[in-house]
């Protein structure tokens with residue numbers, strides 16, 4: 450049975466607030482109550498049929514989630530909704546709240562592992578339909594579905610620097626803000642000025658950067674059920690050529706280091722500065738443990754970069770979870786370090802957790 454509530458990972462010393470949320474924002478955005486596993490077998494298709502008569506965007510019933518994640522893994526969701534306005538988002542959030550139906554928000558699914566059994570409830574996907582952006586002075590106001598590399602390129606063309614480190618991150622702005630994603634030891638939180646959300650009651654709220662409490666690959670929005678719908682980024686003026694050079698350099702490095710042919714989810718394990726200082730980055734540790742090329746089912750530790758797990762074709766969520774468990778066990782035995790996942794596993798009732806907590 451999966452655990453709910455706070456996840457205190459004694460091995461990693463990190464408090465994961467996925468299902469409960471941090472105190473500072475809880476009073477504002479409220480906690481998600483742990484879901485009973487008894488709903489696991491239920492399907493919400495009957496209640497959800499009611500949504501079909503409402504204007505909330507594109508509705509896809511029984512939609513395979515494998516089609517919406519970069520790992521290409523995951524069974525069907527009862528319903529996947531693609532809203533085209535903030536009002537749609539608020540209407541869906543309000544509807545599921547009233548009916549007690551599980552809800553999960555996704556962008557490009559580049560940091561998610563769905564279960565082979567899919568998800569009972571609603572997946573709200575913010576993508577192309579909510580991806581507008583406008584530039585004013587040294588600020589960009591963009592909708593959450595904006596594709597991050599496209600946004601970074603737009604900033605570069607306008608002579609705005611600060612998003613160079615995001616040029617190779619294939620997710621949406623909403624996912625990036627929630628994860629405080631970034632590279633080169635940076636996070637998008639450095640540039641966020643304001644974030645607009647629909648809270649779990651379906652109300653629109655505006656948050657400042659301070660409200661979001663960004664830290665390494667973390668924001669206070671995690672675990673609150675808030676849907677990011679828009680964000681304002683503050684950037685610096687610089688020569689487009691100079692920005693472009695930095696972006697090309699980043700992309701060149703990624704092409705050199707990262708596997709690109711088979712479906713993957715980017716870096717599976719978290720890399721922190723403390724870890725770098727003591728044992729090195731996860732890819733190096735996993736490689737040193739002799740695990741490059743290790744396979745379970747159709748999931749493989751990339752022979753090119755050991756912090757990537759590849760779907761060789763038809764990998765199941767269980768293949769990936771078993772491989773994660775195996776890597777952690779071997780690394781701990783040989784190097785004495787507990788690895789924690791950056792990638793999130795989604796269980797069948799839409800609860801999110803760092804994948805190693807589901808891998809046993």
Ligand SMILES: Cc1cc2nc3c(=O)[nH]c(=O)nc-3n(C[C@H](O)[C@H](O)[C@H](O)COP(=O)(O)OP(=O)(O)OC[C@H]3O[C@@H](n4cnc5c(N)ncnc54)[C@H](O)[C@@H]3O)c2cc1C
Nearest residue numbers: 555556557558559560620621623624625630631677714715
């Ligand atoms: C090849 C590759 C390279 C990558 N490189 C990097 C990297 O350099 N740095 C890095 O940080 N990440 C990297 N990633 C991981 C991933 O791209 C980022 O975490 C990205 O920010 C996730 O965005 P997404 O839209 O795909 O979010 P998803 O994977 O769809 O969701 C991720 C989380 O965000 C939540 N979420 C998504 N949208 C919203 C929203 N609008 N409102 C509220 N919550 C939301 C989801 O519920 C989930 O908890 C990489 C992935 C791949 C496949």
